[in-house]
Amino acid sequence: MRRVPVRMCIVCRKLVPRTDMIRMVKNEERGILWDEEYSLSGKGVYICRKRECIAEFIEGRKFRKNFGKLLNSVCLDKLKEVKG
Ligand SMILES: [Zn+2]
Secondary structure (H helix, E strand, C coil): CCCCCEEECCCCCCEEEHHHEEEEEEECCCEEEECCCCCCCCEEEEEECCHHHHHHHHHCHHHHHHHHCCECHHHHHHHHHHHC
């Protein structure tokens, strides 16, 4: 059986199989980009799909400070969609 690589959730810091995570990429010019296909290059930003983690990433003070300005509306809408 092939092992699925794990990544650390940027919010709760748990190691989660990559396939269960949301991946975004931090692009120097374009900010944070949604990367569902794992195809973009750049620094990966991973979040597990837990509601709390997504909510914290969108609304938490710490993440707002670091990523708020970079998050484009496409990403934000997608995150809200996953969060439900
Ligand atoms: Zn998490």
